Amino acid sequence: MRVIVDAFGGDDAPLAVLQGCELALKEYDGVEITLVGDIPTMKKVASEHQIDLSQMELIQADDIFDIHTDPVEIRRSMSNSSMAVGLKELAAGNGDAFLSAGSTGALLVGATAFVKRIKGVKRAALAPIMPxxxxxxxxxxxxANLDCRPEMLQQFGLMGSIYINKIMEVPSPRVGLANIGAEETKGGELQLEAYQLLKQSNINFIGNVEARDIPxxxxxxxxxxxxxGNMILKSVEGMGALMIKELKDMFFASTKTKIAALLLxxxxxxxxxRMDYTEYGGAPLMGIAKPVIKAHGSSNPNAFKNAIRQAKEFVQKEVIHEIIANL
Amino acid sequence: MRVIVDAFGGDDAPLAVLQGCELALKEYDGVEITLVGDIPTMKKVASEHQIDLSQMELIQADDIFDIHTDPVEIRRSMSNSSMAVGLKELAAGNGDAFLSAGSTGALLVGATAFVKRIKGVKRAALAPIMPxxxxxxxxxxxxANLDCRPEMLQQFGLMGSIYINKIMEVPSPRVGLANIGAEETKGGELQLEAYQLLKQSNINFIGNVEARDIPxxxxxxxxxxxxxGNMILKSVEGMGALMIKELKDMFFASTKTKIAALLLxxxxxxxxxRMDYTEYGGAPLMGIAKPVIKAHGSSNPNAFKNAIRQAKEFVQKEVIHEIIANL
Structure with missing residues (x-):
């Protein structure tokens, strides 16, 4: 089981990536790792930080796909970036899964272009897992997809249900449609039609869920x-960040509150x-023909390690095979 | 300055409403209150809880608009509900503002039907104020509006800017467009067109804002x-509720943590x-020809009091006059 890793994606690349890969090799049996990026730089960073690369395969890629580059460039001028080379390695069968903390847009465009979608899947979706x-x-x-048709939402429900069932081992995952109210008649055309399609699907569809009830x-x-989805994801993240900031201010207010912090x-x-979403790994790109995972841009070594475990399970539990069988 | 109050809207109506009105009369100079609802019930509850209604005008309404009733019913079978009667009192000039903690949908339909929109305003919007x-x-x-055109979003920006400037006394409110990224080229057709219209408006438009940065x-x-907007609003509420729950669990874990709670x-x-959004009052219905405020369904007496202060300022600071002048 080989995971191909983009060594130059993320805020702390390549150091955090290399450290995460080293941790994963120690912890997870049966995992092999291919690192893609500038080999001299990887070797330099590894030697500076005593990271053992001897058990990893290294593949040279000259360019780094910057987060600010237009995603479609990955097919043209950036096709020799660590992300593009890694995706092409995956497509060629030189590995079982690909992991990157680089640009989400580029990863979606690149995965769709090089690895392709599962036959019958209308759109690949970015699917973060949150506490x-x-x-x-x-x-x-x-x-990933700003304009969706109802059938796409139906497929999202099916793919998400299979992933959560296989990877999180939830027996019959409850699938809900994000909406402004719980009643079947709520929402715009997209929600009304998607509701009916999800209801007909062979999943445990529980109806509409209000965003308030999601966390x-x-x-x-x-x-x-x-x-x-992006509004939900980012609002939850932002509110979490605000609460953490408020908590910190509270604990640092005085000697008395610092004692309280010690007691707690x-x-x-x-x-x-419990609130650390990187415990679950990264966000899988659901609908791509092979396992591709987007790690958070700010991933630390532990987050990369968790994402590699996630990639391993994504492969071993045959999520994509199950999706194909159920489409 | 007379505020008309729906005495039978909200989870704890009419008790919390009457108590809130009593608090407001004591605290705010120049405020007069009209309560709409079933007079015998109001009198009974007031006498049971020693609430002084002698300074308030009471208007009889036989029905209560239930939160589960179809909103459009307010014009037909529910036109004798406390909400409909209150809105008609406002339209007739028998008060300066209307406040209800009842069904949001019904309040929007009713306010648009009975009080009407400001001339030139395409849609009225529900505009909660959050910490x-x-x-x-x-x-x-x-x-309020699931399907919006770009011009509607432009008007929302203008109305919001005027409200925040007048009521919160922010000199040049920063107006942002909720989007999936900060760059001008992000989003779907609606966001791309609204961005250009907002840029041309006579407001301090700062561009796109990601949901993460909003809280x-x-x-x-x-x-x-x-x-x-509903996804943002409810996600923020839900995540806030989750964090409060987690905090409570943390403080109640042991004797040691209970001591920490005391120190904090x-x-x-x-x-x-600081996190209590009812400190700012309720959510004004922006774009209606007279001040109408939706209080939170779970409002307690203090929340109703704050919403009455908000109604007072909405009238006295001539927000609607300013919107008309700037449309």
Whole structure:
């Protein structure tokens, strides 16, 4: 089981990527790693930080796909970037999964162009996994497709249900449609039609869910078009960041509050772990013909390690095979 | 300055409404109140809870508009509900503002039908005011109009800017367009066209804002279509609720953590107050020809009091006059 990793994607690349890969090799049996990027730079960084690259395969790619480059450039001028080379390696069968913390837009365009979609899948979706009051949920689509048709949302529901069932081992994942109200008659044309299609699907569709109930654990898979999904994803992230900031200010207010922070140390650590979405890995690109995972841009070594575990499970639990069988 | 209040809207009506009105009369000079609802019930509840109704005008309405009734019913079978009667009183000039914690949909339909929109305003919007890291922001539209045209979003930006300038006394409110990225080229057709219209408007348009930056204080007015706005509003609410729940669990974990909670008492109180959106009142219906305010369904007496202060300022600071002058 070989995971191809873009060594030059993410804010702390390549250092955090290399460290994450080293951790993953130690921890996960049966995982092999191919690193794609500028080999001299990788070797230099590895030697500076005592990272052992001897068990990893290295593939040279001269360019780095910058987050600000137009995503479609990945097919043209950026086709020798670490991301494009890694995707082509995956397409050629020289690995089982691909992982990158680089530009989401480029990864979507590149994965669709080089690796292709599963036959019959209308659109690939970005599907982050996020913490909730009761565990976690998959949000599909988190921002890949701004204009969606009802059939796309139906496919998102099916693919999300299979992923959460296989990877998170939830027996019959509750699939909900993000909407402005719970009643069947709520929403615009897209939601009304998608509701009926999801209802007819062979999944555990629980109907509409209001965004308020999503972080509270309303369902295991939240289906939305990419624009609405992005609003949910980013609002939840932003509100989480605000609350963390407020908490920090609170604990640093005085000697008294610093003592309180000490007394809460164990709870705060647990809380931080529970709210850390990188514990679940990155966001899979659902609908692509082979496992492709987008790690968060700010991933640290532990986040990369978790994303490699996720890639391993994505392959071993045959998620894509199951999607093909159910389409 | 007379505020007409729907005594039978909200989860704790009429008790919380009557108590809020009593508090407002004591606190705010120059405010007069008209309560609409079933007079015998109001009198009974007031006498049971020692609430002084002698300074308030009471108007009889036989029906209560239930939150589950179809909103359009307000014009037909529910035209004798406390909400409809109150709106008709406002339209007839028997008061300066109307306040209800009842069904949002019915209030929108009723306000548009009985009070009408400002001439030239294409759609009325629900515009909640929410806390952020740096103070507060108005979200317009929070869920009234699922299908919006670019010109509607332009008007939302203008109306929001005027409200925040007049009521919150922000000199040149920063108006942002909710979008999936900061660049001018991001988003679907609606966002691309609205961006250009907002740029041409006589407001301080700062461009696109990502949902993640909204709770962190990215701007003072967030413009969105009603569906996207509702996703933002409810996600922020839900994530806030999740964090509060997690905090509570943390503080109740053991004797040690309970001591920590005691040490943090002052900070927790301040934090709660800062995160309490009812401190700013309710959500004004922007674009209606007279001030109409939707209070939160779960409003307590203090929330009703704040919404009455908000109604008073909405009238006295001539927000609607200013909107008409700038359309």
């Amino acid at each position: 909730s009051a009761t565990g976690c949920f998959m949000l599909i689509d988190g921002g 509270l654990g309303a369902c295991d898979v939240v289906v939305a078009d990419g624009f609405a 140390k164990g709870q705060l650590k647990q809380f931080k772990k | 952020s890291a740096t103070g507060c922001f108005m979200l317009i539209d929070g869920g 962190l204080g990215a701007c003072d007015v967030v413009v969105a279509d009603g569906f996207a 008492k002052g900070q927790l109180k301040q934090f709660k107050k």
